[in-house]
Amino acid sequence: MKTSITVAIVEDKEPIRQSLAILVDGAEGFSCQATFETAESALDYLPDHCVDVVLMDIDLPGMNGIDCVRHLKTRCPNTQFMMCTMYDEDETVFEALKAGANSYILKRSPPHKLLEAITELHEGGAPMSSTIARKIAGSFHVNTSAPNELDVLTPREREILDRLSKGHSHKEVANELFVSPTTVRKHIFNIYEKLQVHSKVEAVNKYLGRK
Amino acid sequence: MKTSITVAIVEDKEPIRQSLAILVDGAEGFSCQATFETAESALDYLPDHCVDVVLMDIDLPGMNGIDCVRHLKTRCPNTQFMMCTMYDEDETVFEALKAGANSYILKRSPPHKLLEAITELHEGGAPMSSTIARKIAGSFHVNTSAPNELDVLTPREREILDRLSKGHSHKEVANELFVSPTTVRKHIFNIYEKLQVHSKVEAVNKYLGRK
DNA sequence: CCGACAATACCGCATTTGCATGATTTTTAA
DNA sequence: TTAAAAATCATGCAAATGCGGTATTGTCGG
Known part of the structure; x- marks a missing residue:
């Protein structure tokens, strides 16, 4: 039983x-x-x-x-x-x-x-x-028809933003990607313009989809 | 039918x-x-x-x-x-x-x-x-038995961290809370020590519970 | 009462970052 | 093939930030 x-x-x-x-x-x-x-x-x-x-x-x-x-x-x-x-x-x-x-x-x-x-x-x-x-x-469910803000970013820019989102600095990202720190800074500047933000935290928030 | x-x-x-x-x-x-x-x-x-x-x-x-x-x-x-x-x-x-x-x-x-x-x-x-x-x-399911890292923060520190998480700068937070920017910086410094991080993005990540 | 802690505040230094301007090369798309 | 977009690098400045020390005040628990 x-x-x-x-x-x-x-x-x-x-x-x-x-x-x-x-x-x-x-x-x-x-x-x-x-x-x-x-x-x-x-x-x-x-x-x-x-x-x-x-x-x-x-x-x-x-x-x-x-x-x-x-x-x-x-x-x-x-x-x-x-x-x-x-x-x-x-x-x-x-x-x-x-x-x-x-x-x-x-x-x-x-x-x-x-x-x-x-x-x-x-x-x-x-x-x-x-x-x-x-x-x-x-x-x-994520609505894929709603155009994602991140779509305006290039793959390279997303790559960099992803590392920023992990808390890495300009220099660290530069070392990881084997490019000059100034290049990274330029990318970040471009990212800010595209996302209409003015700081890392804001950019990362948009990247990770939290308001 | x-x-x-x-x-x-x-x-x-x-x-x-x-x-x-x-x-x-x-x-x-x-x-x-x-x-x-x-x-x-x-x-x-x-x-x-x-x-x-x-x-x-x-x-x-x-x-x-x-x-x-x-x-x-x-x-x-x-x-x-x-x-x-x-x-x-x-x-x-x-x-x-x-x-x-x-x-x-x-x-x-x-x-x-x-x-x-x-x-x-x-x-x-x-x-x-x-x-x-x-x-x-x-x-x-979030395991509440695992002590939340944020518990070590004081209410004031959480308040400040919350505003940082919205992308605000030292000065902005200081104005919002009507305290000196140096006070805010001190708080942030303390937060970093408690959370064992070294930048805003890392702190905000922990605050918002994203690894 | 006293020590621990929180909140407030200041000074100072080295580094990072935001922003501007400009340039070269490679890749992509029209 | 030609033009646009992306990726790369540099220089420079002012502000923001990270890190260290110090100090005053108030609160709370033992």
């Missing part, structure tokens, strides 16, 4: 917490080990009683679910965290992933989907509600 | 292409509009005959599937691209997402899963094979 997936639930609203617990505990192969009303109580208990999966609400009184995950993840590295919330705002999603969550599903998902997701999470997947998954995938 | 999801397939290996086409065309609600052996032939045909979903192999002779997506995405903005490949290497996955793919599944997925994924993709989801999804989610 294979052992059940152990689950904990962090959710402040009584009825939801109860029904989640009943759903999990009633299903074959799942075992609800603990439920918490607050992030603080979860932080108190879970580090000493690690479970396989934690269902974490985000909108909690006091500490929110994301910060709770951030703290727990370091103490329970083998626990998987499933954010379980009403909202699908961009920032919340990405903050949760940064904090260490491996799954993000909306509460409106039907019960059987939730159990499926828990299983998938435990088996090494990262189940996401479809709108969330689309957001995440889309966040990588 | 609702219309079928129109599909195109780009896959160089004959048997796989055939069986995918048969699978898609044979299923209720799906219609395989075209199949291609190469990225080039797909680029030639698809812009004038946009479909709902394209199943794209990555490892193609000539142009690879990722570059093919990059080009097609701008011409068929409403088409969804599903990368469909044997491998799950990190770089490939992220390059595909950057190129505009919304889904990435491994060929070893069973047929019914593939059809499910096409439907989910068409309905606004971003179906991923579980190992892929985990990679993507994990790519956001």
Whole structure:
């Protein structure tokens, strides 16, 4: 007989917490080990009683679910965290992933989907509600049709800018490329003109695509 | 009667292409509009005959599937691209997402899963094979247990570093903060010592968390 | 109370950098 | 083939920067 997936639930609203617990505990192969009303109580208990999966609400009184995950993840590295919330705002999603969550599903998902997701999470997947998954995938997309400012630079200029971006000085770049420092300075001057900037930091910011 | 999801397939290996086409065309609600052996032939045909979903192999002779997506995405903005490949290497996955793919599944997925994924993709989801999804989610994770180098900085130093990161000079920062330029220089000097760097660009790189 | 630290400020020096002007050679594109 | 663009190098100046030392004031924890 294979052992059940152990689950904990962090959710402040009584009825939801109860029904989640009943759903999990009633299903074959799942075992609800603990439920918490607050992030603080979860932080108190879970580090000493690690479970396989934690269902974490985000909108909690006091500490929110994301910060709770951030703290727990370091103490329970083998626990998987499933954010379980009403909202699908961009920032919340990405903050949760940064904090260490491996799954993000909306509460409106039907019960059987939730159990499926828990299983998938435990088996090494990262189940996401479809709108969330689309957001995440889309966040990588870079619009190639929008002409990149850097296109106006020549390959040589990009080469030099790349080394500047690593913190190298005029002289260092000159040595690396086996050219005169004055040549490098000339290139940098040209780069500044093309990018409409007046210092290394500004140029590097544009190069690395941060505003 | 609702219309079928129109599909195109780009896959160089004959048997796989055939069986995918048969699978898609044979299923209720799906219609395989075209199949291609190469990225080039797909680029030639698809812009004038946009479909709902394209199943794209990555490892193609000539142009690879990722570059093919990059080009097609701008011409068929409403088409969804599903990368469909044997491998799950990190770089490939992220390059595909950057190129505009919304889904990435491994060929070893069973047929019914593939059809499910096409439907989910068409309905606004971003179906991923579980190992892929985990990679993507994990790519956001920042290890908070590793003490942040920036923690050694005082609030004032961070304030100054933040302005430096925007490309401001000593003097500008001094004016913004209503302190003497020499004070700012002293702070910067201290920052350099704490972060073990020797130039603005290096300091800003550390501040913005880019190596 | 005292020591540690943060924030403020100044002086000075050598180097780096931003900006201007000009020139030669090679490569690329029209 | 001819013109434009890119890459190379030089000279010079003024300002910005990196590095070192020193000093005053205020805050905070032991």
